[in-house]
Amino acid sequence: MELIEPLGHHELFLVILQLTVLLFVARVLGEAFSSIGQPAVVGELLAGVVLGPSLLGVVVPGAYESLFVVSESQFHLLEIISWLGLIMLLLVTGFETDIDLVISKGRTALLLSLGGILVPFVTGFALGWFLPSEFIVSADDRLVFSLFVATAMSISAIPVIAKILLELDVIRRDIGQLILAAGMVDDTIGWILLATVAGLARTGVADLDSAAVTIVSVLAFLGAAFTIGRRIIADTIRWVDNVIGGDIAMISTVMLFTLAAGALTQYMGLEAILGAFVVGVLAGQVKRFSYRVRHVFEAVTLAIFAPLFFAIAGLRMDVTVLADPLVFGVGLVVLSVACIGKFGGIVSVSGLAGLSKWEGITIGGGMNARGAMEIIVATIGLGLGILTTSMYSIIVVVAIVTSLMAPAIMRWSIPKIEMGEAERKRIERERYLQDSFVNNLDRVLLPTRGTADTQYAARLLSPLFRNLQTDLDLLCITPSTETRGSSGGVRDRIRRFVTRLGDRRGDGSDRNRVNRKGHPDSDETERVFSRIEQQLGTLSGETRRLVRETDGSAAESILETAAGGYDLVVLGERTLEGSTDASLFSPTVDRVVQETPCPAMVVSASGVDGREPTKMDEPIERILLPTIGTQASRHAAEIAFTIALEERALVEVVHVVTSHRSDDRFVARTPPPQEVEIGERIVDREAELGRQLGANVVTTVLFSDSPGEELVGIADRTDADAVIMGSNKRPMTRRAFFGPNVEDVLTNAPCPVVVLSSP
Incomplete structure (x- = not known):
């Protein structure tokens, strides 16, 4: 077996230098556009134009030729990095896609995608049929050429759209999810059309079998992914977290699934980004793949690989060909038809889909972005001999210009879209769930x-x-x-x-x-x-x-x-009576509470003393939630509200204001009205969380010299079924100590008591 020679010294030096320059210019321009209120993706796309033959090639031709006028094999090294960035960006997009929300809006997304495919396809075909023959490789291939132009006009650029939505912070809004759903349907249909037209270009006849195979392949992959694949990904992530643990292991696992799925869809004749997007959707539904880990992956993608992808895509563009008046005129016509077809098609069906005018404008403006997807289509057309060099350049210009138009339109129109109450509550809940x-x-x-x-x-x-x-x-x-x-x-x-x-x-x-x-x-x-x-x-x-x-x-x-x-x-433990060392719990539980590296929840079921286990299934109708406004109290509140929702119980949030005794001479006394106001703010804060989650909540604020005794009295008078409270452990010799009030409740409450302690 002959050994493969390693990459040469100069080739390696050149690709590293290219990446350095591309990333630097992309990030500088990205930050520059961000500083003027525009998405960074605009600057990142322009980075390739600036470094390409359009600007650097004209201003400093020597530097341009040294950097980017290289052999095909050398440029392919950049393309590999570009594809890796594209795959990672689609994976991040999948993380942010709410498949349940997309399914719930499936009819709307389907109508929008059909409007975004049919109208631009028809107008694009007409454009191709009437373009001057100078832009066609062979006059006998006008049908194939027209079909190819129609397909190019129908494509949307999910990576560009996703980056814009992420930067505008609207990807989790209903409008963002609708754009993603409609865009994915658009691109799936576009891939099928591209496969059909490519087959026609190769054989000279419409390859309906190829189109049918593509459709079946898409459906088979999606069916397998959302059934068997969902379980495999969830079980694997859980296993990795249990056995190995750590952010690095989790990110590596998800990336391995992404590359494997991308390889599979590419092998099936689809696009690798379809596999990456689906893995992102499935991994995003796994609870073990936490928001924090996703944020780490997203930060690396958006800081390094996505800017490189967009910069390399723009590097292919050469606006100097537009100096020819005929090419420039045809370019304007193609750009106009592309925008009118896609934008007009979506806006025209938005009313039928039940959307407002501004929602239609936003979706039309977003899906009008062609980005790298159209550049890929143009590259395929050039390689198949369908497009001339001039037509290829025009399509690339359309891809870049429409990608620059999209964020401006969306930034202008999105603020005019009113957020419904259901959408607002959903987003608030998602933000709560993150923390x-x-x-x-x-x-x-x-x-x-x-x-x-x-x-x-x-x-x-x-x-x-x-x-x-x-x-x-x-x-x-x-x-x-x-x-x-x-x-x-x-x-x-x-x-x-x-x-x-x-x-x-x-x-x-x-x-x-x-x-x-x-x-x-x-x-x-x-x-x-x-x-x-x-x-x-x-x-x-x-x-x-x-x-x-x-x-x-x-x-x-x-x-x-x-x-x-x-x-x-979680520790189930009855409080001790008559202990000589004043310990509340047995030595085992006492030590675990003191030394555990994670939060501990102690459940003392003194109120169920003597019950048979089968009687513990009685419903919980009322929960007492003492709070002092600390993080531990907040965490205990989450536990109480979650249980209450399932049990349909009432939660009474209580704050006891301690009256200062007269001998507390060194304590600055706060006027009682102000103490009450502070207490009301504390209970209102916890109650708002409960109502946000959908729990039934009442609040109580009162004074007492003995808060622990007062809480026990409330539990007794209201016939509470459980007391749930949070407390930080306090330094104490040889035993766990939560403070006198918590210990009063633990020792004397007439019902089970739950204490959540932080390490």
């Missing part, structure tokens, strides 16, 4: 011994995680074989080591599961898990059973497991 404590709980650990407190903790976790893709691990600690007097041979030691390793990594393999053959405690462990799972019911995420053997402290085993990337540890 939500509950929504970002990906992995939760519930150590259990099967007690009533742990069962009630599971009872609360059921409505909390019922509709969230949160994975819940149930952990049971058992004595080791050595502790039980087993031989403790090499095989046992190896098994224990592997089990611990798997637990640290969050591995869901069988070695961490219960019911190993011959395990002397397997029956009891099975009963423990069964009680908990009965209370949990059916959850959207994965529920796993983990068993860890220990010959020492159970707390140590729980802490080692919790260090494996969990977002929350």
